[in-house]
Amino acid sequence: MKKTTSFVSIGTIILLLFIHGCSGCKKEAQNLSDSPKKTFIGPFMNEDSILLYVQKQLECGPRNPGSNGHSSCKEFLINFLKTKADTAFLQTFSSMVYGRTYEMSNIVASFSPDKKDRILLCAHWDSRPFADEDETPSKRTLPILGANDGASGVAVLLEMARTLSISKPNIGIDIILFDGEDLGLSGDLNGFFQGSRFASKNYPLPKPKYGILLDLVGDKQAEFRYEPLSQQAHFVLVDNIWSIAKERGSPYFIHETGNSVSDDHVMLNEQGIRTINIIDVNLVGNISTNPRRTYWHTSRDILDNLSMQTMSDVGNVLLDFLFTTSDSVY
Template identity: 35%
Template sequence: MALLVTLLAAGAIACDDSTLVNPRSFDGGQALQYAGTQVAFGPRVPGQQGHEAMAGWLDSLLRTKADTVLTQRWTHVTQAGESLPMVNFLAQFNPSATRRILLLAHWDTRPMSDAAVPELQDVPVPGANDGASGVAVLLGVADALDLIPPSVGVDLLFVDGEDYGDFSARPQVDVMIGSRYYAANQLTPPPLFAVLFDMVGDRDLRLQREGNSLIGAPEVVDLVWNAAANAGYSSVFVGHEGMSLTDDHVELQRGGIRAIDVVDFSYGPGNTWWHTPEDTMDKISAESLGIVGTVALEVIATVEAM
């Protein structure tokens, strides 16, 4: 009983203390290696060989780290009538805890470079930043939680099919497929909140508060940006409001989850590396992945102290 009282008192102090100490550390160099492994599979486009190879790697890697790994497999029929094999992975830590948080990223990559010059538009996006970076952060978080298990539930969700289709169509077609599937087939109890990591590896990282996050879950934006400030990264997680993006967090919001997007939508001069063959490993850094991963761990520590 004395121990319990001491722990509760320590928890209360930590909760009120803006200098909350995160007990875990994040290895940015290892995260960069995780990104490199993904890119080496080639494009992770649903229905193609690199997608299948990465699915096998991710599944077996997660099983070495998480308490439980759940998979959701289904076939998505595109507007053009093509059948695509889809799989979401959910790696659970402390699966019996009722207070849970959800961290997610998309693991697929875009089949075409539609933002590139016309002669390159048929080339698949390598997806070092747009795909691999978010997954690398989640895998680094998995390593840290494997070493020091969380006292709250943490679910790491790797969604498929975010980047397959047409974002410019209205309504948008064949995009955010995995997050929509998860929103319709979610685990219970629902998480306290969810944080999406997308395009978080840019060497020149600058994360603004994203518009749909501020509309859908402003208190979660505050929690994450405060965690970043506690970790000493206010110069990267800046106070400005950035663009409003349609991304996987919007599908989770539609499913009733308080979800936000941590995203740097300024990738290269004038965002010219986004959705082009320029999205390669030399554009991302261990330092940027390390900053975002450290903030993710700080968010977990914040919820543990609540």
């Protein structure tokens, strides 16, 4: 990456001289500067696999802790990761939330466990036990399907695992799927982030250099802006990821600062594991002016809102990063 950057800098200087010296050639120069800086030769995400992994989770039904869907999805996820990763295991724990004890499991998978330099990729696999943002009052006590809020990030990481089972970068990769992210009541952060709270204090593997969290990464009109708490945690990492998205021409990564959000990355950052969040943050709180994009924590968080292209874009940006520049970012 350092080499590429210095090449681009020199190239930019030459281009600027070129533009100054030859106004008639400006269009050509502009095209040159817009062309991709590098070509990534793969591996790449498979959209059909991502769709399958979303469907497999949704077929389990709502996956809130204590539900049948939670049990069956846990089996699917750990069995899948055992076939793809070098090691995979459950990190079980119990938490008392609002007077009830929940048995929960973070699902952990490790690739190249012998490598010292490691990167954490994470998402939450549970879904919310109540649709408290639903417009229909009678639905507000029912669990949500969590197609985007849960299943999307997991599907990208399952496809990442499948890809890494075939081809590995020079760095160790760990995947943790957190449980109990969405157990909290609105306005009370203490009920949320049970899995990441536990894992960050009882880290189940050697500590990574940094982490990347995926949440709400599947919407067909997704908007991923810089998240301020992520920039605070690791500015260079955010810059690297969004730069790669720009080079790849992804329409979903927007190069401006968005709202900050409390999420699993905050728990990791509090324990010194610098972690950034790729999140479609305007879904949170249903503040979007697009009526279709107001399904967060409602019964409308279903497959119809998702696009495999969005999820494969996120995964391909991550793959490009892992295989090309991740070992130069500290």
